[in-house]
Amino acid sequence: MKPHIFLIVMLLTLSGITLGQKPTPIKPRVLISTDIGGTDPDDNQSIIHLFMYSDRFNLEGLVSSPSYGEGSKEEILRMINLYEKDFPKLIKHQKNLATPQLLRSITKQGAKGATAFKGYLSSTEGSNWIIKRAKKKSKDPLWVLVWGGLDDLAQALHDAPEIQKNIKVFWIGGPNKKWSANSYAYIVANFPDLWFIESNSSYYGFFSKNTENDISNKNYYNNFIKEAGFLGKDFRANRYNGNVKMGDTPSLLYMMDGDPNNPQKESWGGSYEKFTRSPREVFERNLTINDTVAVFSIVELRFKGPKTDINKDKPCFKMVVKAKIGEQSWDGFYIGDGNYAVRYIPKQTETINYEIRSDIQDLKGRSGQFFVSNVWPGKKNDTDYLLGSNYYTDKQAPDLYDEKWQGGKTVLKWRSDVLRDWAERWKWLQ
Structure with a gap:
């Protein structure tokens, strides 16, 4: 290997960046809205990933938004408690990880249960926190990553419509869209100029069956996590029994790779195209x-x-x-x-x-x-909701379907890089 190439590879390795991934130029401001603790424990898997990569973000909010099911702020706090037990080991390898104290200070309770037909109902601790962080003076937008329903985001936009110019939204839709139809309708009807990525099916590529055997959904845990630390044990302690799902993680991956202001480029979290009407x-x-x-x-x-x-x-x-x-x-x-x-x-x-x-x-x-x-x-x-120029969604090209999931291959393409990169961090807890 030529000396200058060797030096580049070594620098990338030491910085924790794998080949094929471009670091985000500026550490993004991120607020997570999650239905963790509800009917689907994949949010627990994704929040473990978030904590272990928290050095990549300026975290400003963890909002419990269970529009369906029994999710709660307490479940976020439980996960923070586990992270705190593993924190001494993790911090030895990455000093910029978010502290448990910071995470607790930004954890808020959002709406419990679905909203009314009009798409909003009453303000919550979570919706007020979205407004507060969106109004923070900053040259950078607040990225609101929604892992569940849109009820708290819709409430925040209703109560303070001026924040739409300060936020950018990445929503894991699909099944989550079923349970927040009214809040979704309110947003697309009243905020056509909002900056919004709607991933309804691309994210399925992250738990595709079409992957290498050693990092398959059922094998990854035993090969790389191995009950490492308190977080590793919890990863297995749900109905998936350690099988990788992590359906919300592509929103994080999108923020970690390259320029998140350009949804049409390739990235760890998928690639998206504009759409001008919501059917x-x-x-x-x-x-x-x-x-x-x-x-x-x-x-x-x-x-x-x-x-x-x-x-x-x-x-x-x-x-x-x-x-x-x-x-x-x-x-x-x-x-x-x-x-x-x-x-x-x-x-x-x-x-x-x-x-x-x-x-x-x-x-x-x-x-x-x-x-x-x-x-x-x-x-x-004729009854579609007409959208502005900043709405993006799953790519329609037939060759990008992963089985029946539209756009799935735009995420699947990077799954191996992502999970092998994460495997290196799991070693910190073993």
Whole structure:
């Protein structure tokens, strides 16, 4: 090897940067909104990754935003307690890791439960913290990385709409989008000029089956984590039994690699393209199997019923979807003048069967079905939400699908680099 090439490789190795990764020019200001502790423990895996790479960020917030499930601020604090026990070992190798004291000081409780049809409800400790950090004087934007529902972000934008010029959002959508349809609709309808990456399926590439055997989802833990430290033991102590999912981690990887201001470039966290409309179809009838909607799009069902003075912020009926995993339900609301509405966002291609359940006689027993296509954002509709020039989403090119997941290969391409880089940090705890 030539001397100057050897020197470059050594410098990259000592700085913790692998070949193929470009360091972010400026350490980004980051606030995480997470549903950790809810129905899916992959947020716990991702927060372990965050803590072990916290030297790469200026962390300004950890907000518990469980729009669905039982997530809480206490679960974030529990993870910080584990990190604190491993901190003496970790700090020997990377002195710039965030301290447990800092992490506790920026942990806040957000909204618990879904919001109203209008997309916001009342301020929370979490939404107020988003506003406070967004208003901090800085030449750099506040990156809001959303790992769950959008309810606290929507509330912050409602309460302080001026912050939209100070923030940039990376949202792991997909299933999370199902549970925050109302807050999502509020944001795209009222903030078309917001800077927003919506990753509905690219992130699936991070837990793809199409990878090397030693770092496969089921083998990575035994080969590289090996119950290292308190964090390593916790990584295994959930229903995944150590299998790698980490569906929210691509948002972190995006911030760690190169220039996050350019979503169209390749990066550890994927590559994205602009989209100028968020699809929404409004139906004033029961749907049939002949109706097809785009995956990840808003399906809005509207029904006529009695005029009433019922509280519009309180659900008054349910849309019950029957799936292989059982029944799931979404709140429906009275929207005035004898009109009732519910929003639903499908997360994958399938046939959806639904039933309306209510004590209101005019709504009771309505049912239908529709088919979900596998291309996002799909065909244009007159009722779509029109977006500005700074909205980005999963690339549509057929050769970038990882099996059925649109854009998945833009993340899968870098999965090996990411996990092998992380393996070096796990050695610090072994």
